[in-house]
Amino acid sequence: MVQNGSATQDIAALAEKWREKKGSLIMILHEIQNQYGYVPRDVSLKLSKLLDIPMARIYEVITFYNYFKLDPPGKYNISICLGTACYLKGAPELVEEVKSMLNVKEGQTTSDGLFHLDVVRCLGCCGLAPVMMVNGEIHGKVKREEVATILSKYKKEG
Numbered sequence: 123m124v125q126n127g128s129a130t131q132d133i134a135a136l137a138e139k140w141r142e143k144k145g146s147l148i149m150i151l152h153e154i155q156n157q158y159g160y161v162p163r164d165v166s167l168k169l170s171k172l173l174d175i176p177m178a179r180i181y182e183v184i185t186f187y188n189y190f191k192l193d194p195p196g197k198y199n200i201s202i203c204l205g206t207a208c209y210l211k212g213a214p215e216l217v218e219e220v221k222s223m224l225n226v227k228e229g230q231t232t233s234d235g236l237f238h239l240d241v242v243r244c245l246g247c248c249g250l251a252p253v254m255m256v257n258g259e260i261h262g263k264v265k266r267e268e269v270a271t272i273l274s275k276y277k278k279e280g
């Protein structure tokens with residue numbers, strides 16, 4: 123990931139690289155997210171000035187595609203499946219439990235940077251519904267009252 127000191131230079135180079143190309147804004151945002159893990163607001167501001175594109179247009183693109191993130195990733199990234207099987211087996215309750223326990227909304231990272239919450243569509247293990255994944259580790263048939271235990275395991279690891 124990019125260190126802040128070199129960020130301005132990197133953004134200028136990126137803008138230059140893609141300036142004349144079709145669909146350049148999306149390609150630049152992809153490169154930014156690959157470097158930072160998300161699209162930081164100050165980087166969007168620099169890009170807006172360099173390319174003379176309104177911030178509103180940049181945010182329109184970022185929010186249209188689920189892929190782009192506005193918040194930094196957490197140390198532990200939680201994905202809760204809201205695909206049909208998981209939804210019917212109570213996944214919305216898991217989302218509510220995580221949100222209230224960590225005080226975040228979908229797409230946000232806790233203020234200590236430890237957890238990030240996303241909802242996703244089908245993790246490919248519907249037989250284990252409802253499914254919650256933390257940094258690639260699958261937790262299946264999760265009950266609402268088990269969420270605290272699962273999160274505390276990661277909290278302990280720090």
Ligand code: FES
Nearest residue numbers: 203205208245248
């Ligand atoms: S619907 Fe949740 S894993 Fe497939």
